[in-house]
Amino acid sequence: MIRTLSFPEALNLAMVHEMESNDDVFVLGVDVPDHKRHFGSGIGMLEQFGSRRFLGSPLSEAGVTGIAIGAALCGLRPVHVHARADFVLMAMNQLVNMASTKSYISNGRLSVPMVVRTMIGRSWGQGPQHSKSMHSVFAHFPGLKVVMPSDPQDGYSLLRSAIQDNNPVIFLEHRWLYDVVGEVDDDLQVPLGDCKILKTGIDVTILSCSWMSVEAMQAAAILSRYGVEAEVIDVRTIAPLDFQPIINSVDKTGRVVIADNDWMFCGTSAELSAQVTEKCFANLKAAPIRIGFAPVPCPTTRPLENLFYPSAKDIVRAVENLMDIDSLDLSGEVFNEYETRFKGPF
Amino acid sequence: MVSPKILVEPLETYRKMVLIRLSQEAIIREYHKDQIKTPVHLGIGLEGISVGVVQSLPPNTKSFGQLRNHGQYLAITGETDQFFGELYGKKTGMSGGKAGSMHIASPDYGLVSNSGIVGSTISLAVGAALAAKYRGNNGIAVAMFGDSAFEEGEFWESLNFACLHELRVLFVCEDNDIAVHTPGVDRRGFKSFSEAVKGFKCNVFEGDGTDVCSVIEVCSQAISSMLANPRPAFVSFRWFRFLEHVGPNTDFDIGYRSKPTESETLGFDPVHNYESLLISQGYAKETLDRIRRDVEIQIDQSISDAVAADYPGEEDMYLGVFS
Numbered sequence: 001m002i003r004t005l006s007f008p009e010a011l012n013l014a015m016v017h018e019m020e021s022n023d024d025v026f027v028l029g030v031d032v033p034d035h036k037r038h039f040g041s042g043i044g045m046l047e048q049f050g051s052r053r054f055l056g057s058p059l060s061e062a063g064v065t066g067i068a069i070g071a072a073l074c075g076l077r078p079v080h081v082h083a084r085a086d087f088v089l090m091a092m093n094q095l096v097n098m099a100s101t102k103s104y105i106s107n108g109r110l111s112v113p114m115v116v117r118t119m120i121g122r123s124w125g126q127g128p129q130h131s132k133s134m135h136s137v138f139a140h141f142p143g144l145k146v147v148m149p150s151d152p153q154d155g156y157s158l159l160r161s162a163i164q165d166n167n168p169v170i171f172l173e174h175r176w177l178y179d180v181v182g183e184v185d186d187d188l189q190v191p192l193g194d195c196k197i198l199k200t201g202i203d204v205t206i207l208s209c210s211w212m213s214v215e216a217m218q219a220a221a222i223l224s225r226y227g228v229e230a231e232v233i234d235v236r237t238i239a240p241l242d243f244q245p246i247i248n249s250v251d252k253t254g255r256v257v258i259a260d261n262d263w264m265f266c267g268t269s270a271e272l273s274a275q276v277t278e279k280c281f282a283n284l285k286a287a288p289i290r291i292g293f294a295p296v297p298c299p300t301t302r303p304l305e306n307l308f309y310p311s312a313k314d315i316v317r318a319v320e321n322l323m324d325i326d327s328l329d330l331s332g333e334v335f336n337e338y339e340t341r342f343k344g345p346f
Numbered sequence: 347m348v349s350p351k352i353l354v355e356p357l358e359t360y361r362k363m364v365l366i367r368l369s370q371e372a373i374i375r376e377y378h379k380d381q382i383k384t385p386v387h388l389g390i391g392l393e394g395i396s397v398g399v400v401q402s403l404p405p406n407t408k409s410f411g412q413l414r415n416h417g418q419y420l421a422i423t424g425e426t427d428q429f430f431g432e433l434y435g436k437k438t439g440m441s442g443g444k445a446g447s448m449h450i451a452s453p454d455y456g457l458v459s460n461s462g463i464v465g466s467t468i469s470l471a472v473g474a475a476l477a478a479k480y481r482g483n484n485g486i487a488v489a490m491f492g493d494s495a496f497e498e499g500e501f502w503e504s505l506n507f508a509c510l511h512e513l514r515v516l517f518v519c520e521d522n523d524i525a526v527h528t529p530g531v532d533r534r535g536f537k538s539f540s541e542a543v544k545g546f547k548c549n550v551f552e553g554d555g556t557d558v559c560s561v562i563e564v565c566s567q568a569i570s571s572m573l574a575n576p577r578p579a580f581v582s583f584r585w586f587r588f589l590e591h592v593g594p595n596t597d598f599d600i601g602y603r604s605k606p607t608e609s610e611t612l613g614f615d616p617v618h619n620y621e622s623l624l625i626s627q628g629y630a631k632e633t634l635d636r637i638r639r640d641v642e643i644q645i646d647q648s649i650s651d652a653v654a655a656d657y658p659g660e661e662d663m664y665l666g667v668f669s
Contacts, residue, residue: 026480060503063499063507064503069469070472073474074458098470104667109454110453142667
């Protein structure tokens with residue numbers, strides 16, 4: 001069945017479908033059952049499943065992550081929800097020392113089927129402790145899967161796959177996606193580990209993830225009007241990742257812009273750049289260009305925030321640079337349009 | 347007082363304690379050969395707590411422990427082939443050598459997980475108890491940890507959650523008054539474990555870890571009460587760590603603690619204490635010696651098998667990262 005859903009409605013539907021089909025699936029986290037229901041993604045679930053399966057937790061990120069791991073080791077499938085990825089830093093010992101290693105050091109006798117759903121904060125004024133993305137940090141550790149949907153369909157399909165997966169999965173949801181509406185086919189299954197070609201093109205490859213895939217598509221539309229056809233690839237699973245479609249694309253275009261929703265140093269953009277450089281070296285017409293956060297803690301005030309975050313405009317400028325073409329006239333374009341949809345405070 | 351359970355299984359209790367003691371003495375004996383290439387946190391002196399707790403647990407208990415876990419593993423499984431296989435890093439280890447001493451566990455026997463990070467399995471035990479409640483059964487979970495874990499935030503987060511949700515978790519604090527090389531007096535801003543925990547909605551008990559009967563009595567009482575009335579229990583037992591924090595040696599010469607006298611040594615020794623009790627109750631010395639010899643034979647065989655076994659190969663390297 002195909003429906004038109006907002007991103008949180010798609011996440012909600014994924015959880016409801018998984019919980020209806022498997023009693024072992026339950027949701028827990030700070031304020032999960034409160035009146036706001038985690039930005040709307042939990043609407044109706046307390047009423048349908050009760051507090052046994054839709055459980056608020058104390059503000060104990062580390063302890064409750066361990067509790068989720070313990071429950072998962074005993075066969076349950078917890079979905080642990082956090083309001084910001086930054087808060088998950090308090091649970092890193094459990095995720096990295098415990099969850100990511102259990103299968104390997106038990107020689108495959110144990111598995112930790114759990115999902116950590118967390119939001120990447122962005123709006124205005126989120127500042128340095130409510131804005132991090134951290135996918136590169138999680139993806140660094142063998143044994144963790146890292147998933148970043150960029151539209152309602154993938155929000156639905158990838159969350160279902162994440163809940164069905166027998167491993168710890170970090171599921172990162174960008175705040176601005178919560179205002180995106182799209183068509184969702186609830187029969188569409190998307191496995192973890194692949195990327196998605198959002199638009200085909202022959203001139204340049206744009207690799208992007210999470211919100212930067214939305215920016216990449218805006219950039220590609222602008223470029224297309226000027227006769228430049230970008231191929232946009234949404235790296236919707238960071239780890240593990242099948243690089244072959246990326247290699248095929250860069251071999252074809254010979255040019256690549258990597259637009260990440262993160263800092264660049266030691267980040268996913270660095271990894272993707274290394275991979276395409278190593279594997280597509282002979283076909284590259286120019287060095288890869290990376291786009292990401294400014295290398296500072298996220299500032300709170302709006303003018304500096306605007307300088308901190310990359311946008312579609314930066315992607316267009318990078319493509320001009322790669323293709324050695326004159327600057328396009330972007331004076332009529334509207335960038336960062338989604339920020340006007342955000343209403344505070346959080 | 348001797349609990350009914352110990353009257354039924356005193357020789358089995360003795361055999362387990364001897365199994366743990368002799369296995370660790372074998373590690374001490376073999377360690378200098380540099381074939382056991384894993385850091386060992388030995389529990390000579392801990393046998394009374396390891397065996398006493400395990401003997402008290404109902405079937406299907408989910409157990410979680412810490413890095414000083416050999417006693418818990420051997421008390422739960424009674425087996426030494428996979429145990430020594432793992433210590434020697436061989437394919438025959440229960441984790442094919444990937445776990446090593448600090449992560450020894452046996453999910454098949456209900457020993458789900460141990461960890462080299464102090465305090466990190468306590469919350470896992472609470473999760474196991476949550477799973478039991480979720481499924482509507484009366485299964486319990488036990489978390490065994492050293493006194494240093496009491497200082498970790500996760501202990502308090504776990505205790506709070508377990509009390510809030512009335513989970514059947516047995517928190518077992520193995521108190522030797524030393525965290526690595528620092529005595530309690532330099533670490534503790536509280537009067538006693540029991541006093542510190544008493545504000546939480548759980549049952550609190552104390553016992554003598556050098557006396558396996560005391561451990562069984564306290565744990566049996568704690569478990570009976572949580573089975574009747576679901577809520578966690580916190581139990582603490584004193585014991586004496588005879589060896590250095592990690593490794594096969596004593597370290598009384600360092601100066602951070604004093605060497606016990608000969609009579610103190612005997613008093614701290616749970617195996618000696620239990621042996622004396624059995625003999626005073628009329629068990630023949632020959633019976634106990636025979637158990638000891640049988641255990642020695644078991645351990646010798648396991649060690650020679652482990653030495654002879656294959657190491658894992660490249661084909662094992664990449665297996666099991668994901669399930």
